[in-house]
Amino acid sequence: GQNIDQPTEMTATEGAIVQINCTYQTSGFNGLFWYQQHAGEAPTFLSYNVLDGLEEKGRFSSFLSRSKGYSYLLLKELQMKDSASYLCAVLDSNYQLIWGAGTKLIIKP
Amino acid sequence: NAGVTQTPKFRVLKTGQSMTLLCAQDMNHEYMYWYRQDPGMGLRLIHYSVGEGTTAKGEVPDGYNVSRLKKQNFLLGLESAAPSQTSVYFCASSREGDGNQPQHFGDGTRLSIL
Numbered sequence: 737g738q739n740i741d742q743p744t745e746m747t748a749t750e751g752a753i754v755q756i757n758c759t760y761q762t763s764g765f766n767g768l769f770w771y772q773q774h775a776g777e778a779p780t781f782l783s784y785n786v787l788d789g790l791e792e793k794g795r796f797s798s799f800l801s802r803s804k805g806y807s808y809l810l811l812k813e814l815q816m817k818d819s820a821s822y823l824c825a826v827l828d829s830n831y832q833l834i835w836g837a838g839t840k841l842i843i844k845p
Numbered sequence: 846n847a848g849v850t851q852t853p854k855f856r857v858l859k860t861g862q863s864m865t866l867l868c869a870q871d872m873n874h875e876y877m878y879w880y881r882q883d884p885g886m887g888l889r890l891i892h893y894s895v896g897e898g899t900t901a902k903g904e905v906p907d908g909y910n911v912s913r914l915k916k917q918n919f920l921l922g923l924e925s926a927a928p929s930q931t932s933v934y935f936c937a938s939s940r941e942g943d944g945n946q947p948q949h950f951g952d953g954t955r956l957s958i959l
Contacts, residue, residue: 740887744885766943766944767944767945769947777952777953778849778935778950778951778952778953779888779935779950780950781947781948781949784945784947786944786945823887823888825887825888827943831942831943832890832893832903832904833888833890833948834887835887835888835889836887837885837886837887838887
């Protein structure tokens with residue numbers, strides 16, 4: 737079967753750095769996406785990785801290791817507005833997105 | 846810049862009733878998707894469309910039907926609602942289905958079946 741694993745919940749402090757991990761086992765791989773979803777709102781696109789390595793976008797970075805079936809999202813200089821769920825999703829061999837259940841990130845002052 | 850618009854935003858139905866959820870996108874995207882999101886679970890694909898006049902089944906299609914008569918609209922129908930269909934429904938669209946084309950989501954429809 738296909739499986740995406742992420743921690744259910746994480747807590748971090750404003751101004752700190754947090755790393756959210758995602759491991760996957762899917763039938764094929766055509767890229768990995770990270771989305772942010774605030775409570776009661778729509779998911780919004782953060783990043784896309786298809787090659788191994790780190791992609792940096794301002795305060796957010798995403799890393800991929802295809803051989804390990806592993807990705808992480810790194811958030812720096814945390815702000816209260818970063819409190820949200822972060823969804824990991826893999827594009828499988830049929831070009832369908834397989835979604836993790838999401839990691840709820842709680843930011844404390 | 847509307848993006849993806851879903852109507853209605855909230856709805857309460859009785860078991861056995863039928864209804865249609867409407868999704869409209871103004872980005873000229875080819876691909877459109879319907880997902881459901883339940884607590885503790887990832888988004889699950891119900892049906893999708895790769896272009897006007899086409900539809901295909903996703904992971905959880907039973908109890909739902911869809912139509913894509915116009916490129917900008919994707920309708921999701923519940924023929925006979927069941928309590929197990931209580932969920933938040935998201936519509937999404939993308940320019941293409943492969944590669945680095947992200948899906949853009951609507952604000953969701955919160956549906957309760959009593």
